[in-house]
Amino acid sequence: MHLASAPIRIAVAGGNYCGLSAMREFYLQLLATGPEYDGTKQAPPNPNVNITLIDRRDGFVHYLGMTRGLCQSEYGGKLWVPYSSMPWLLHPSISVKKGIITRISPRRIELADTSDHVDFDYLVIALGQSRTAPIGVAASTRGEYLKDMDRQRSLIGGAQSVVVVGGGAVGTELAAEIKSDYPGKEVTLVHSHSLPIPGPSFTSEFRHCVASVLQSLGVKTLFGERVVSESSADNDDIDSVPTKHAEILPELVDSVKRNATLITSSGLQVYGDVVLNCLGTKTKASVIDLPSSSDEPVFSPNGIRVNESMQVDDPNYCHIFAAGDISNKDVLKFAGPATKGGRIAATNIAKLIRAPSGETSAFGAPSRKDSRDKKSDQKTEYGSIKLVLGERHAVIQRGAEVVPTEAAIHMMSPDIKLSKVTRKLFIGTYPTHGK
16 A cells, blocks of 8 residues: 555445454554554554444444343343444554534535544445434443333333334344243234245245244234324323434433323224234435436335445445445345445445556445356345244244244254454454464
């Protein structure tokens, strides 16, 4: 890398699985480049680059375990990992800026409630998608998070009847977890489709297996029922959360209802001491201000248009990459693809930085066969998913095949990949090549 007259400014908008994966790859490819680096100490300074992570939180949240964390206090406390516990983020070429991103324009990131901003030469957008609380995390610090989780856990623990609305992956896992941890509670799952886990990526066999496990646990399932109205008699004692920026951060809105009665599309009345809303995600489209050079918008209904390198698919934005849930990649919106996408984006930005001056072309995805991403007109492409339904049940789909239920639980991570994920955060240590 040649010595620039001014450091190259790299920004990563958003942390968690995708953003931290990109930061880790930047560390390895732009900072830990000398033959003497072995991961036992901080990489030497690099005067050629400044890398800034912008996140509204002061730590990583293991969202995969959130449904269990709402039921189990000790486990839930481990889901938040402070950035301060990752010494590699203290590198002199790295800064972590805490703030709410309100606007991303072609060369600048603007933050809420301040005139402060971050200008960049290269950018990875890793803002993901949002859910309302409690699955979406409203807290911005670990202390706030622990307080919120204790309150939500107390509400669930003190309820005799719990209703979960929405039978996607999160809703089914949450209903199963609550029933497994509190077998004496009445747990009802209300879902508008005829079977849980909707979408063309999942087989009928898989969806039937999920329904069967839920019923075997004792979860009451109301499939084919859409909630058309609700009334709540007692929500005044629930602590309110800030909603100033709720239009761009739905997780700031607590969707939990107490002593609520739901009316479904067929006229059923469903009562719950606690009602938990798991009706899907919302995009960050309002934050993205990148005018398209064509008639096709940069932010499509499925996310930001990107090519195989995670580069924004517009000639005006060769310096901007988007990965994870906010991109329009035709993959399931899960942690694994988000982590991989962040790595790919950072790898390709590093290649652009090392390339001859003026190079802007995409490099593609490392170690990836093009045929995997090509759509087939002849058959449906099924996804892979591991659904954790309490500590003793799981349903796994691999492509078009469903793993037998008795074998599936032995293929699952007992802690829902918490140990694996935290190892990759390099807590108390430094990233190493090939790990």
